[in-house]
Amino acid sequence: MLAPRAVTVENVTAYRHSRSYQIILKAITDGGYMYDAEILNSADYFVPQTRRRFIFRAVQGLLRPMPAPSRWMGW
Numbered sequence: 001m002l003a004p005r006a007v008t009v010e011n012v013t014a015y016r017h018s019r020s021y022q023i024i025l026k027a028i029t030d031g032g033y034m035y036d037a038e039i040l041n042s043a044d045y046f047v048p049q050t051r052r053r054f055i056f057r058a059v060q061g062l063l064r065p066m067p068a069p070s071r072w073m074g075w
Contacts, residue, residue, distance in 0.1 A: 003031060009056040013039050016054050024056070034063040044069030 007028065015021055016037060028035050035058035043050040045067075057063065 003060070005060050007033070007056075007058040009054075011054050013052050013054050021056070028058045031060075033058040033060055035059075036063060036066075038066065040066075041069070043072055046070060
């Protein structure tokens with residue numbers, strides 16, 4: 001069985017309601033990972049587009065917080 005130290009998933013916002021996400025979430029919780037899931041705007045993290053994305057992160061051990069969003073500088 002695979003047991004990576006960290007797992008990340010980035011997808012459209014509706015993905016959080018999908019069956020595949022539920023399967024991943026069950027495996028993560030059964031494996032003892034710490035995790036969080038958020039909807040973030042890519043532009044807040046220096047991506048040159050305003051797109052809301054579902055971000056899921058899981059780790060074995062301490063899950064560090066996401067960096068604070070940055071102020072948009074314009075394109």
